[in-house]
Amino acid sequence: RSLSTAARSSLKIGLIPADGIGKEVIPAARQAIEALGSDIPKPEFVDLPAGWETFTKTGVALPQETVDILRSDCDCALFGSVSSPSRKVVGYSSPIVALRKELDLYANIRPVTSVSLQVGEKPAVDLIVVRENTECLYVKQETSTVGEHGKEARATRLITERASRRIGRMAFELAQARPRKHLTIIHKSNVLSITDGLFRETVRGVPSLPELDGKFNEVTIAEQLVDSAVYRLFREPEVFDVMVAPNLYGDIISDAAAALVGSLGLIPSVNAGDNFVMGEPVHGSAPDIEGKGIANPLASIRSAALMLRHLGYTNGANRLDEAVDAVIREGTTLTPDLKGTSSTQEVLEAVLKRL
Amino acid sequence: RSLSTAARSSLKIGLIPADGIGKEVIPAARQAIEALGSDIPKPEFVDLPAGWETFTKTGVALPQETVDILRSDCDCALFGSVSSPSRKVVGYSSPIVALRKELDLYANIRPVTSVSLQVGEKPAVDLIVVRENTECLYVKQETSTVGEHGKEARATRLITERASRRIGRMAFELAQARPRKHLTIIHKSNVLSITDGLFRETVRGVPSLPELDGKFNEVTIAEQLVDSAVYRLFREPEVFDVMVAPNLYGDIISDAAAALVGSLGLIPSVNAGDNFVMGEPVHGSAPDIEGKGIANPLASIRSAALMLRHLGYTNGANRLDEAVDAVIREGTTLTPDLKGTSSTQEVLEAVLKRL
Ligand SMILES: CC(C)[C@H](C(=O)O)[C@@H](O)C(=O)O
Ligand SMILES: CC(C)[C@H](C(=O)O)[C@@H](O)C(=O)O
Numbered sequence: 001r002s003l004s005t006a007a008r009s010s011l012k013i014g015l016i017p018a019d020g021i022g023k024e025v026i027p028a029a030r031q032a033i034e035a036l037g038s039d040i041p042k043p044e045f046v047d048l049p050a051g052w053e054t055f056t057k058t059g060v061a062l063p064q065e066t067v068d069i070l071r072s073d074c075d076c077a078l079f080g081s082v083s084s085p086s087r088k089v090v091g092y093s094s095p096i097v098a099l100r101k102e103l104d105l106y107a108n109i110r111p112v113t114s115v116s117l118q119v120g121e122k123p124a125v126d127l128i129v130v131r132e133n134t135e136c137l138y139v140k141q142e143t144s145t146v147g148e149h150g151k152e153a154r155a156t157r158l159i160t161e162r163a164s165r166r167i168g169r170m171a172f173e174l175a176q177a178r179p180r181k182h183l184t185i186i187h188k189s190n191v192l193s194i195t196d197g198l199f200r201e202t203v204r205g206v207p208s209l210p211e212l213d214g215k216f217n218e219v220t221i222a223e224q225l226v227d228s229a230v231y232r233l234f235r236e237p238e239v240f241d242v243m244v245a246p247n248l249y250g251d252i253i254s255d256a257a258a259a260l261v262g263s264l265g266l267i268p269s270v271n272a273g274d275n276f277v278m279g280e281p282v283h284g285s286a287p288d289i290e291g292k293g294i295a296n297p298l299a300s301i302r303s304a305a306l307m308l309r310h311l312g313y314t315n316g317a318n319r320l321d322e323a324v325d326a327v328i329r330e331g332t333t334l335t336p337d338l339k340g341t342s343s344t345q346e347v348l349e350a351v352l353k354r355l
Numbered sequence: 356r357s358l359s360t361a362a363r364s365s366l367k368i369g370l371i372p373a374d375g376i377g378k379e380v381i382p383a384a385r386q387a388i389e390a391l392g393s394d395i396p397k398p399e400f401v402d403l404p405a406g407w408e409t410f411t412k413t414g415v416a417l418p419q420e421t422v423d424i425l426r427s428d429c430d431c432a433l434f435g436s437v438s439s440p441s442r443k444v445v446g447y448s449s450p451i452v453a454l455r456k457e458l459d460l461y462a463n464i465r466p467v468t469s470v471s472l473q474v475g476e477k478p479a480v481d482l483i484v485v486r487e488n489t490e491c492l493y494v495k496q497e498t499s500t501v502g503e504h505g506k507e508a509r510a511t512r513l514i515t516e517r518a519s520r521r522i523g524r525m526a527f528e529l530a531q532a533r534p535r536k537h538l539t540i541i542h543k544s545n546v547l548s549i550t551d552g553l554f555r556e557t558v559r560g561v562p563s564l565p566e567l568d569g570k571f572n573e574v575t576i577a578e579q580l581v582d583s584a585v586y587r588l589f590r591e592p593e594v595f596d597v598m599v600a601p602n603l604y605g606d607i608i609s610d611a612a613a614a615l616v617g618s619l620g621l622i623p624s625v626n627a628g629d630n631f632v633m634g635e636p637v638h639g640s641a642p643d644i645e646g647k648g649i650a651n652p653l654a655s656i657r658s659a660a661l662m663l664r665h666l667g668y669t670n671g672a673n674r675l676d677e678a679v680d681a682v683i684r685e686g687t688t689l690t691p692d693l694k695g696t697s698s699t700q701e702v703l704e705a706v707l708k709r710l
Contacts, residue, residue, distance in 0.1 A: 198508045
């Protein structure tokens with residue numbers, strides 16, 4: 001299986017709802033995809049387990065079979081959200097972090113765009129966070145010792161030239177395709193001069209890679225320390241177009257950006273590698289509203305759209321996005337996170353009606 | 356010299372304006388302190404060099420003499436802000452990070468409070484970020500190697516029980532002294548289960564320390580993952596009272612909180628240890644407005660107030676804070692960061708008039 005759309009007669013999509021509201025929003029996204037008809041190859045879905053609940057039942061948070069089926073059988077996937085134990089549990093570790101690594105989904109792409117009141121109007125917030133997805137503190141190399149004054153724990157933060165270059169390249173591609181063609185590199189090299197210094201220099205060096213042949217010459221480059229980037233996101237989000245960041249900063253910055261557009265329940269992402277793409281809403285498992293049927297399905301539907309766009313199904317992706325935007329713009333059928341009173345099902349139906 | 360106010364006939368204050376607008380706002384804070392008269396012991400100031408400019412002249416960013424004089428001669432200090440080179444420069448490393456470590460100023464306390472329109476009214480944002488100031492990624496243990504696919508850089512993130520306990524204790528003290536008595540522990544232990552797990556458990560364990568004798572039993576404890584903490588800060592800042600965080604998260608979160616109250620130019624901090632306290636505005640050196648005479652001096656004046664409060668000079672601290680609040684409330688003499696047109700000097704004079 002490959003990312004090329006060429007010879008596909010069907011589209012095999014792995015569904016990993018995982019925990020909490022993931023189990024409510026992923027089925028909604030599935031229905032939205034099914035409603036696309038001939039804009040995409042006939043979708044086939046395969047349900048795959050992972051998550052905290054899976055761990056409590058089987059002792060494994062990410063079954064090997066889930067990884068194997070995704071790898072060998074699926075064209076793409078949709079992931080829901082994971083709950084985490086409130087205390088450290090031996091043997092448990094986040095299945096989403098593991099999946100990103102196992103499938104080498106090295107980029108987490110998170111577009112944050114507000115819906116303008118009128119169709120065609122410029123949105124107030126319109127940016128993409130491109131987050132490196134495989135290293136930084138997420139390598140999870142942690143040790144603990146007992147020193148003179150008690151316990152001491154250490155974690156390794158890894159930044160490599162290779163990972164920085166490929167995420168940089170992805171970010172330049174995305175910037176190049178946008179009207180403003182502007183890329184901001186997020187780092188903290190005033191403190192982490194070696195690791196963040198490597199990230200910054202490597203990303204900066206991408207446009208001069210000989211094989212790119214000047215392709216990104218038009219993209220303007222800016223830099224922002226992560227702390228002041230969060231500050232500026234709140235104060236003047238319009239300065240940003242595409243932001244590229246090491247893993248942890250990207251995690252934080254995309255949540256900050258999400259706050260600007262009203263609800264985490266609106267923000268989609270894809271985890272993308274060279275051979276696979278997996279949609280994933282940015283929100284978490286939301287234990288407080290789990291099972292109530294009021295989770296916002298729009299982030300998952302938008303994640304499905306992003307995933308389809310990444311695979312080359314632009315029409316299908318556009319139709320999903322336009323339907324979601326129309327529902328938001330209309331403003332009468334929204335879940336409580338957007339101050340509405342509708343259920344997941346009602347919002348889904350409003351979307352389906354517009355497809 | 357000690358932190359006790361007891362037998363002081365004069366108050367010796369080290370001034371380290373460092374770079375950029377630090378050189379404009381620290382002298383303003385000095386004048387505000389001088390105007391306090393008998394509310395504090397006679398202040399004596401000693402100017403001390405540090406920073407990027409010092410480095411370019413002398414090859415050292417933090418001269419040993421500066422550290423020695425602070426240690427042996429000063430009761431407290433005010434630090435301005437540092438510029439950093441735009442590229443890694445061999446031998447240069449941030450003097451503020453070094454100073455915090457040299458003087459063991461293990462807590463960075465950053466109150467973020469909006470000024471209510473009317474005196475006595477409840478402010479919309481009223482929280483304190485208590486940031487651990489000596490470890491996490493700020494230990495600056497970084498290495499670089501060349502692997503099969505190019506350069507690989509690693510940084511160590513250190514979290515110790517000792518540092519987590521003392522910062523936790525400081526945070527509980529601050530929470531205990533506030534009406535809501537609520538403490539939120541910021542971490543990312545869903546990814547960093549060992550390092551952030553240690554931070555979280557150690558802070559949680561503070562109230563049960565036998566020597567505290569139940570002192571903090573009334574303080575309620577909450578937790579928030581750092582990414583969602585930034586999100587919630589934007590969406591519902593009123594949920595937070597005191598927030599305690601490892602170094603880097605604290606850095607980011609305090610900038611996020613600062614954005615809520617209009618300008619970084621308003622946010623003070625102190626770097627506090629058991630034997631020394633150093634005020635420091637949260638803003639940076641602002642090279643874009645350096646030398647224009649329009650930097651906001653209020654963060655520095657508030658930092659002076661915090662420093663004096665920490666030393667026990669409550670009256671002097673209150674007078675500074677009330678004068679600053681009055682100037683903000685009046686709204687006619689403000690620097691451009693607050694959409695005003697006044698200069699540093701005019702804002703300072705407005706404060707002095709109210710002292
Ligand atoms: C659940 C957690 C491990 C994850 C992360 O930190 O990557 C989440 O916050 C996200 O942003 O996808
Ligand atoms: C200048 C920089 C090293 C510093 C930090 O990260 O601590 C600054 O951002 C701060 O918050 O005081």
